[in-house]
Amino acid sequence: MGGRKRSRESSYDEVMKKIRKLEKKVKKKARLPSTSSSTDDDTPQNQMEPSEILGRPLKKTQGTLRATLRPTQRYLRDLLGGDPTPEKIFDENVHKDIAKIWSHILLNGLAKDVRMDLLKRYLPPENCTSMRAPKLNLEIKAALTEINSKKDAYSQSKQNQLGSCLAALGKALNIALASDTSQDLIKLLSDAGRLLCDYHHKESQSRRYAIINTLNQQTKDTIKNTKIDEFLFGTDLAEHIKSSKAITKSGMELRPPPPPPPPPTVGNRQRPKQNVISQPPAVRRGTLNARGAGRAAAAEPRANPAPRRPPTSATTRDQQQQHSSRTATRYQSNRRY
Structure with a gap:
């Protein structure tokens, strides 16, 4: 160098x-x-x-x-190094009346009646129906909440207004192409139309992303690759959903059964399962208000019962009655205390 x-x-x-x-x-x-004898027109x-x-x-x-x-x-x-001058962010001025009107609309918006009148005046052309905002599929609308449905309806109204802008711009281009208009004007109108069409497409993509995030994962995978046409997720969305469900069902049938769960462990050793026979609870006898421990369950009848005692005499019978009465009196006195 x-x-x-x-x-x-x-x-x-x-x-x-x-x-x-x-x-x-x-x-x-x-x-x-000059020493030459030639005329004034001649050079020395x-x-x-x-x-x-x-x-x-x-x-x-x-x-x-x-x-x-x-x-x-x-x-x-x-x-x-390169030129440090910042890039130009503004272009030449527009007419002062245009600047005044547009600045007011940009800051305050149009009146509702004026907006509706302009939307009715500039309708989308018959050979370019894509200027209209794509409709929301009924299958997706049924799965949305009321708030999300209202948000999408508002975005759809903005897109329709953008389509009216494109329709008005298309009429201006038709007039320019039919008459002897400069090519510079035609190019400016065409550039403005292309930018508006791209913004229209971005608005459709924004609506799709806002809706997809509210759905389950299986539905997301099904509808994220659909194409935009008259409807936001395509006219054949129902077929896509049916085929996705059929594929998922077939895949579940083809999968092997899950393995059985491992047996429970105690520490580092596995505890073998034991066959536990459930037994009915013991019947508690006696009154609920009785004090002391409950009575035991009645014993089963013996296979070989003991022989009965011989009948006792009258004296023995009287002694037994006295003994039983003393026992009952002692039991009642204990209950009082």
């Missing part, structure tokens, strides 16, 4: 020296009187052309000078 720079500077210095010599000789020749014979002095045409010398300067200027610009 250093040798190339020195060669450019040396060639530039040589050319400048030749130009200075040429200027000096031209000035000297202009000062000397001893006057030399600049091309003869340099040995080549002057135009080529100037072209060589420009060709020498341009690479040097580019090289210096690369060394200094």
Whole structure:
């Protein structure tokens, strides 16, 4: 790089020296009187052309000078860096009346009656029905909440207003193409229309993303790749959902059964299962208000019962009755305490 720079500077210095010599000789020749006997229209014979002095045409010398300067200027610009001036963010002014009206609408909006009148005046053309906002599929609308449904309806109304803008712009383009209008005007109208069409498409994408985030994962995977047409998720959305459900069902049938759960463990050892036989609870006898422990369940009848005692005499019977009465009296006294 250093040798190339020195060669450019040396060639530039040589050319400048030749130009200075040429200027000096031209000035000297202009000062000397003309000694020729020719007429005033004839040029002096001893006057030399600049091309003869340099040995080549002057135009080529100037072209060589420009060709020498341009690479040097580019090289210096690369060394200094790019232009730090910020990019231009505003363009030439519009008409003052247009600026006044549009500024008011941008800050305050249109009146409702004026907006409705403009929407009725500029309807989408018959051969470009995509200017209308795509409708929301009934299958998706049934799955949305009331708030999300109202949000989508508002976005749909904005898209319809954008379609009216495109319709008005299309009429202006028809007039420009039918008449002898400048190509610059046609290009400006066409650029404005393309930008509005792209914004219309972005609004449809925004509506789709807002709705998809409210659905379950299976439905998301089904509808995220659908195409926009008259409806937001395509006219064949019902078929996509049916086929997705059928595929999911077939996949569940083809899967192997899950393995059985492992047996419960106690510490590091597995505890074997034991067959536990459920037994009915013991029947508690006696009154609920009785004190003390409940009575035990009745014993099962013996297989070989003991023989009955022989009948006792009257004296023995009286003694037994007295003993039982004393026992009952003692039991009642204990209950009092």
